[in-house]
Amino acid sequence: MSTLHQRISAFSELGLIMAEAASDSPSSTEAISLRSLMDMEEQSNKWFTPDNVKLAVRSIAEMLDKKKLFKWLNNYVIEDRTEKNKTIAVIMAGNIPLVGFHDLLCVLISGNSIMARTSSKDSRLIKQLSAIIKKVSPELGKEIVFTEKIRSDYDAVIATGSDNTSRYFEYYFGNKPHIFRKNRNSVAIIDTNTKKEDIVSLARDIFAYFGLGCRNVSKIYIENGIDIAYFSENWKKWADIIKHKPYANNYLYNKSLLNINKSEYHDSGFFLLVQNDELSSPVSVVNYNYFNDTDSLIDELNKISNKIQCIVSDNNVRFGQTQFPEPWEYADNMDTLEFLLSL
Helix, strand or coil: CCCHHHHHHHHHHHHHHHHHHCCCCCCCHHHHHHHHHHHHHHHCCCCCCHHHHHHHHHHHHHHCCHHHHHHHHCCCCCCCCCCCCCEEEEECCCCCCCCCHHHHHHHHHCCCEEEEECECCECHHHHHHHHHHHHHCHHHHCCEEECCCCCCCCCEEEEECCHHHHHHHHHHHCCCCEEEECCCEEEEEECCCCCHHHHHHHHHHHHHHHHCCCCCEEEEEEECCCCCHHHHHHCHHHHHHHHCHHHHHHHHHHHHHHHHCCCCCEECCCCEEEECCCCCCCCCEEEEEEECCHHHHHHHHHHCHHHEEEEECCCCECCCCCCCCCCCCCHHHCCHHHHHHCC
């Protein structure tokens, strides 16, 4: 098994290759090959447009900065070389490109082996990155196995899905140490002090990946006195999203439902703002509620923290940054690395 420093170096080198692949002019063989796959992903998954795939790759590349990796890992006690590593079964989601990468990173960086079952919606990219890891570090690459069916010879399991699939996970895998992830959504808080440039940046938190990720803002809390038309004016940069046929179909469908139900909504021409208490919203719809007092709102959000991935505000995740998580920011706010090191 490779040493911790070798594992860090391997992922750091992978990050450099990914950054080059997402650039305007990749030149190395590995980066060109990765970029070619990135540009073709939309052929097998209509939601994985080249721009969205590049965003995912660029985000991970930033995460794999060597200084960030050391900063992250300095908070844990990790053996430099683990002779008796564990086999971790990882069931990956496929809602956005490379959504399962952080689990792969955590498993390998902790000195364990991964048995991964990818989603059919997002299989090729993660396997391509694993192939690069094997070239960069053949010893580390030996710890990666992809499978269509999870075998019984694993020590722990990490599975990402919905509230419904979590029951399936519990039934089949609940007898081993596990992390089972459920539905999460992200929210934003807009008050009268929120700067215009932050409102503009918020659009990326909402519309990147067509809103399909748990870090996408699906609901905004707006302080009383702010006109909701203000958001349409500042999000026009994203208007071309309506040219994406699956997104446009969702927009038209949801608009029809609102009309049938005689519900009030604000139509921007490419998204719908709907006053709704729910955190989750369909593709093309942004839910909102008004509030009077920020402290009271935070108290209410704390009561449902198990349903929230990110809160975007002046005092939490910065506007426009939800899709650029740091390595120490974990899905469902469960410390994956601590879990793995405790086995």
